[in-house]
Amino acid sequence: MNKSIFYIAFLLFSYVGFSQTYEFHTVKDIETTPVISQDQTGTCWSFATTSFLESEIIRITGKKVDLSEMYNVRNTYLDKAENYVSRQGKTQFGEGGLAHDVINSARKYGVVPENNFIGKTDADLVYNHEKMVAELEAIVKKAVAQTPKKYPNWKADYASVLDTYLGKYDDNKIISPNISIDGKTANEGKSLTPKQFLASTKLNLDDYVTITSFTNEPFYSKLILNIPDNFANGSMYNMPLDEFIQNIDNALDKGYTLALDTDNSEVTFGRESGVAVVPENVNDTKAILKEIKPEKNVTQEYRQSEFENYDTQDDHLMHIVGKVADQKGNQYYKVKNSWGTKAGKEGFFYMSVPYIRLKAISVLLNKEGLTKKTKIAIGV
Numbered sequence: 001m002n003k004s005i006f007y008i009a010f011l012l013f014s015y016v017g018f019s020q021t022y023e024f025h026t027v028k029d030i031e032t033t034p035v036i037s038q039d040q041t042g043t044c045w046s047f048a049t050t051s052f053l054e055s056e057i058i059r060i061t062g063k064k065v066d067l068s069e070m071y072n073v074r075n076t077y078l079d080k081a082e083n084y085v086s087r088q089g090k091t092q093f094g095e096g097g098l099a100h101d102v103i104n105s106a107r108k109y110g111v112v113p114e115n116n117f118i119g120k121t122d123a124d125l126v127y128n129h130e131k132m133v134a135e136l137e138a139i140v141k142k143a144v145a146q147t148p149k150k151y152p153n154w155k156a157d158y159a160s161v162l163d164t165y166l167g168k169y170d171d172n173k174i175i176s177p178n179i180s181i182d183g184k185t186a187n188e189g190k191s192l193t194p195k196q197f198l199a200s201t202k203l204n205l206d207d208y209v210t211i212t213s214f215t216n217e218p219f220y221s222k223l224i225l226n227i228p229d230n231f232a233n234g235s236m237y238n239m240p241l242d243e244f245i246q247n248i249d250n251a252l253d254k255g256y257t258l259a260l261d262t263d264n265s266e267v268t269f270g271r272e273s274g275v276a277v278v279p280e281n282v283n284d285t286k287a288i289l290k291e292i293k294p295e296k297n298v299t300q301e302y303r304q305s306e307f308e309n310y311d312t313q314d315d316h317l318m319h320i321v322g323k324v325a326d327q328k329g330n331q332y333y334k335v336k337n338s339w340g341t342k343a344g345k346e347g348f349f350y351m352s353v354p355y356i357r358l359k360a361i362s363v364l365l366n367k368e369g370l371t372k373k374t375k376i377a378i379g380v
Contacts, residue, residue: 027323035347037340039127042095047338048317049102052259070119089144096229099259099364110194132165212362213244251369259364264316274344298357
């Protein structure tokens with residue numbers, strides 16, 4: 001009788017020990033603005049990086065400012081067109097982009113609050129850029145085919161399409177600057193240009209760097225990663241994979257968030273469960289989205305091979321805002337997404353360390369979030 005009870009208890013313990021559903025507790029949580037949706041657009045790069053800048057404003061000033069994602073999108077589309085036509089069509093043109101595109105846009109055009117440019121002609125409509133992008137692409141392809149000399153009005157036609165779908169914007173002034181998301185108004189009564197408004201946020205765009213980890217270029221050098229959405233040829237600091245992860249952790253520990261470029265096309269990126277993991281055993285692919293299972297040891301070499309064979313691609317940008325741990329002590333990065341609050345865990349996803357080691361293309365962060373060792377090695 002006692003042996004039977006012991007055997008049953010052992011089986012129960014084994015089941016609990018090896019088939020545990022996820023139970024998360026907070027390790028680090030950095031304040032950010034509410035989750036919103038990019039709707040039916042490929043503008044995750046702007047939503048993620050704009051959210052990153054909003055968290056930076058909170059960190060620097062304590063103010064919660066809702067910045068316009070579509071203002072960055074509109075201006076970046078202008079630069080994409082110039083790039084495409086100048087390169088005679090020998091480059092990418094589409095909805096995608098990277099985190100540095102928002103920094104470049106802010107540097108060139110400034111930023112504005114959401115209430116000054118919502119980026120659609122009807123506030124009740126969802127974002128949908130399918131028709132807009134098709135019309136924009138047709139114009140730049142026509143400009144290349146006919147040459148700008150024979151199609152001198154292509155820029156005006158292009159801007160007209162942006163105005164039609166995103167709404168017109170007065171580049172001269174914004175009427176109600178610095179509206180915080182809690183309804184309080186700062187700088188009331190003043191009119192600011194987008195660049196003046198940028199200055200009022202206290203953001204220093206020179207503070208931001210992008211880091212990555214690949215072996216096809218020397219470590220601690222600047223790398224222009226050859227991926228389709230890097231139309232701007234933005235450079236990144238390259239470093240060993242372990243150090244790449246150490247810098248992500250260091251930034252979070254110091255209270256800095258990060259804009260993340262990653263691959264979300266994996267079957268173990270749980271759009272419903274909100275968990276993103278890399279199973280050690282392929283047979284656990286389905287179960288691991290609900291239960292804790294062993295994960296793969298991701299080496300530098302494995303990361304590189306998965307990137308080179310296209311199994312890792314830059315599909316999506318999100319915003320790392322903290323860390324959680326499961327009941328076994330495994331840590332995960334808390335990542336804010338732009339698919340609305342119904343996706344994942346109320347709009348957030350928990351990415352395991354192996355998933356980030358394998359699938360994180362790059363991260364944009366404040367250089368003060370880097371480790372001392374990395375700062376010295378890359379000279380920032």
